[in-house]
Amino acid sequence: MNTKANQKKPQLEDIAAALGLSKSTVSRAISGKGRIRAETRERVFECIKELNYRPNMIAKSLSEQKTYNIGVVLPMDSSEAEAPFFQTCLTGIAKQCASSDYNALIIGTERDDLAQLTNVIENRKVDGVIVTRPTADGSIEQLLDSREMPFVVIGRSVHENSVVVDTDHINGCRDLTSYLLMNNPPERLGLILGSTEYTVNKSRYTGFMTALLDKGAHANNRIVFTGIDSELKLSKAVSILTEEADCIVCGDDMLCMSLLARLSELGKSVPQDIRVASFYDSVFLSRYTTPITSLIFSAAEVGAAASSQLLKILNGEASDENVMLGYEILIRRSTM
Amino acid sequence: MNTKANQKKPQLEDIAAALGLSKSTVSRAISGKGRIRAETRERVFECIKELNYRPNMIAKSLSEQKTYNIGVVLPMDSSEAEAPFFQTCLTGIAKQCASSDYNALIIGTERDDLAQLTNVIENRKVDGVIVTRPTADGSIEQLLDSREMPFVVIGRSVHENSVVVDTDHINGCRDLTSYLLMNNPPERLGLILGSTEYTVNKSRYTGFMTALLDKGAHANNRIVFTGIDSELKLSKAVSILTEEADCIVCGDDMLCMSLLARLSELGKSVPQDIRVASFYDSVFLSRYTTPITSLIFSAAEVGAAASSQLLKILNGEASDENVMLGYEILIRRSTM
DNA sequence: GTGAAAGCGCTAACAG
DNA sequence: CTGTTAGCGCTTTCAC
Numbered sequence: 001m002n003t004k005a006n007q008k009k010p011q012l013e014d015i016a017a018a019l020g021l022s023k024s025t026v027s028r029a030i031s032g033k034g035r036i037r038a039e040t041r042e043r044v045f046e047c048i049k050e051l052n053y054r055p056n057m058i059a060k061s062l063s064e065q066k067t068y069n070i071g072v073v074l075p076m077d078s079s080e081a082e083a084p085f086f087q088t089c090l091t092g093i094a095k096q097c098a099s100s101d102y103n104a105l106i107i108g109t110e111r112d113d114l115a116q117l118t119n120v121i122e123n124r125k126v127d128g129v130i131v132t133r134p135t136a137d138g139s140i141e142q143l144l145d146s147r148e149m150p151f152v153v154i155g156r157s158v159h160e161n162s163v164v165v166d167t168d169h170i171n172g173c174r175d176l177t178s179y180l181l182m183n184n185p186p187e188r189l190g191l192i193l194g195s196t197e198y199t200v201n202k203s204r205y206t207g208f209m210t211a212l213l214d215k216g217a218h219a220n221n222r223i224v225f226t227g228i229d230s231e232l233k234l235s236k237a238v239s240i241l242t243e244e245a246d247c248i249v250c251g252d253d254m255l256c257m258s259l260l261a262r263l264s265e266l267g268k269s270v271p272q273d274i275r276v277a278s279f280y281d282s283v284f285l286s287r288y289t290t291p292i293t294s295l296i297f298s299a300a301e302v303g304a305a306a307s308s309q310l311l312k313i314l315n316g317e318a319s320d321e322n323v324m325l326g327y328e329i330l331i332r333r334s335t336m
Numbered sequence: 337m338n339t340k341a342n343q344k345k346p347q348l349e350d351i352a353a354a355l356g357l358s359k360s361t362v363s364r365a366i367s368g369k370g371r372i373r374a375e376t377r378e379r380v381f382e383c384i385k386e387l388n389y390r391p392n393m394i395a396k397s398l399s400e401q402k403t404y405n406i407g408v409v410l411p412m413d414s415s416e417a418e419a420p421f422f423q424t425c426l427t428g429i430a431k432q433c434a435s436s437d438y439n440a441l442i443i444g445t446e447r448d449d450l451a452q453l454t455n456v457i458e459n460r461k462v463d464g465v466i467v468t469r470p471t472a473d474g475s476i477e478q479l480l481d482s483r484e485m486p487f488v489v490i491g492r493s494v495h496e497n498s499v500v501v502d503t504d505h506i507n508g509c510r511d512l513t514s515y516l517l518m519n520n521p522p523e524r525l526g527l528i529l530g531s532t533e534y535t536v537n538k539s540r541y542t543g544f545m546t547a548l549l550d551k552g553a554h555a556n557n558r559i560v561f562t563g564i565d566s567e568l569k570l571s572k573a574v575s576i577l578t579e580e581a582d583c584i585v586c587g588d589d590m591l592c593m594s595l596l597a598r599l600s601e602l603g604k605s606v607p608q609d610i611r612v613a614s615f616y617d618s619v620f621l622s623r624y625t626t627p628i629t630s631l632i633f634s635a636a637e638v639g640a641a642a643s644s645q646l647l648k649i650l651n652g653e654a655s656d657e658n659v660m661l662g663y664e665i666l667i668r669r670s671t672m
Numbered sequence: 673g674t675g676a677a678a679g680c681g682c683t684a685a686c687a688g
Numbered sequence: 689c690t691g692t693t694a695g696c697g698c699t700t701t702c703a704c
Contacts, residue, residue: 011681011682012682013681021691022690022692023681024682024684024690024692024693025689025690025691027683027684028683028684028689028690031683033683033684034684034689034690035689035690036689036690037689037690040689040690054458054459055459056460056680056681056682057459057460057461057682058394058397058398058403058460059681059682059683060682060683061394061397061398061696062394062395062397062398062682062683062698063681063682063683063684063695063696064683064696065696067394068461069441069461074426074430076427076430076431081423081424081636082423082618082619083423084417084418084420087418087419088417088418091412093442094410094442094443094444095444098451098452101455101459103442103456104442105405105441105442106408106426106429106439106440106441106442107430108427108430108431108434115434116430116434119434119437123390123391123393123404123437124393124394125405125439254619257619257620257623258623261623261627264626282418283590284593287593287594288597289596289597289600289625290600347697348697348698349697357674357675358674358675358676359675359676359698359699360674360675360676360698360699360700361673361674361675363699363700364673364674364700367699369699370673370700371673371674372673373673373674376674391697391698392697392698393698394696394697394698395680395698395699396697396698397680398681398682398697398698398699399680399698399699400680400698400699401680
């Protein structure tokens with residue numbers, strides 16, 4: 001019961017001494033690498049518990065040239081900083097990392113400012129990186145690739161060597177659009193998509209267009225808007241849409257929320273005057289006055305899957321395969 | 337121009353050799369500690385640039401027993417995972433850290449599950465911690481304190497030795513409530529606050545009550561609800577509020593959003609039938625159909641201030657003083 | 673003002 | 689199967 005005194009953190013050497021073994025034997029017992037007698041391992045584990053030993057990760061890091069951290073590239077532009085997707089995604093990443101003794105380290109990017117990323121790479125603070133929102137120019141992946149930093153991209157990447165984890169946005173958006181075209185088909189179906197800077201919006205566009213093709217219809221270009229990345233553009237788009245569309249699909253939750261606010265200002269009500277659906281759901285839309293029909297998928301699962309892939313790569317389990325996750329479509333009042 | 341070949345990362349030794357100096361001298365030149373001739377330092381810096389040297393942070397860590405990481409304790413309960421405050425706050429933290437060669441490492445907590453935090457502490461992955469949402473039992477701070485991990489708390493803490501960075505919620509909520517009581521005073525002012533688990537909600541309650549006291553009024557307890565932490569409780573509260581209140585103040589943006597959805601279901605319109613204000617603003621409310629009057633402050637600034645304080649503490653600049661940040665009140669249509 | 677050498681705590685050959 | 693010995697790359701006494 002003298003555990004209260006001598007509170008110095010025990011290290012490999014201490015437990016080796018206590019057992020009359022050498023550091024390396026203890027190290028092997030812990031790592032499970034190399035030959036070791038089962039009984040010895042038992043004794044080591046017991047002792048570890050008794051002395052409450054925890055390895056010093058920094059020393060381990062230096063020796064193994066690994067940090068046991070993965071970087072998470074997150075958009076920090078004020079326009080995106082509040083988007084629920086990234087936060088929820090981070091939840092999944094953190095949880096998955098925790099189950100492998102890894103931790104998630106934040107890397108903020110603003111527009112094309114990759115300073116934080118560059119620093120993290122140069123300071124060797126992470127073993128790998130998850131890119132949560134790839135951009136159209138692939139600059140993030142390019143940087144990562146040139147520095148030989150393993151990475152996984154969430155969403156479609158323009159970069160060739162990327163391992164990708166994504167929701168099937170193309171088919172998802174196609175299905176949602178098809179649904180709209182089937183049931184009580186709108187006369188004039190409009191679309192609003194966010195910045196063309198982000199690859200996900202290209203997938204969404206493709207899905208939308210494919211659904212139209214399937215139906216033998218074609219888009220009314222006057223009411224199909226892409227690259228809506230400012231309130232001004234949105235404003236212009238909405239003023240046309242309210243006149244000429246009877247149903248609008250939005251690229252994501254944030255955009256949809258803005259759209260809904262505009263519609264309300266103009267005295268248009270959903271779904272009576274105009275129906276609305278969204279290609280991404282979040283609490284913004286599920287709790288909206290009129291719950292919004294939307295494509296729904298778990299950002300947390302996406303994050304977890306991305307971590308899982310990255311960790312496999314880092315462990316040499318060469319799983320450089322892409323992962324495509326599912327989705328559901330939730331029909332809510334906004335399109336009834 | 338032979339920089340392309342020999343792409344091994346240079347280290348202290350290399351630049352020492354190139355200059356005919358010793359590692360220790362170079363180290364001193366970089367750190368600025370100890371005596372060193374100005375000219376020597378110049379030469380070292382030049383060489384560093386030329387060879388594009390970056391110190392190995394892991395080695396530095398081991399030697400200095402520092403990680404150059406700070407942990408950010410973030411709620412990951414599904415109920416909070418989408419709350420904009422934390423994400424925006426993280427933005428500020430990351431930015432501030434980046435400017436000091438530090439990085440932010442995510443620590444998720446769910447309810448009273450402090451497993452991730454415990455692991456991070458035991459694995460010595462961070463030098464200090466920022467707690468973004470202190471709970472009523474002070475368990476996080478207690479753990480941190482017992483492990484002698486420096487930390488800063490965002491929001492009021494029940495723990496004595498905490499350094500606190502906070503918005504002045506008490507006065508903020510008092511001012512907002514006072515405003516409501518002054519201009520076109522409601523007959524029956526209701527309140528809805530979130531979980532009593534979180535200290536911030538206590539501050540808000542205090543502010544609300546103080547405003548009533550100031551006015552010589554007292555609360556109508558039938559329409560003052562605290563501890564609303566589930567849809568069920570909210571539902572019950574709302575059914576009473578719609579009958580008995582003509583103006584409602586909400587604890588935060590998430591709660592307010594839920595309230596607004598309920599009101600809408602019940603056919604009540606804001607502000608005609610009932611006025612609504614919120615003790616915290618976010619994109620949820622500013623872009624709502626009817627923009628909501630609310631207390632507004634910069635989560636990013638809060639995060640930045642917290643990092644800044646923590647970094648000072650870590651640098652021994654013993655700034656264990658609390659920081660209280662300002663706020664504004666934004667009057668919007670919901671209370672007109 | 674500068675250099676030599678001893679760590680920081682762990683892992684990984686290489687011997688035995 | 690286990691012990692010995694070198695590192696990993698930087699910081700930091702302690703001499704000179």
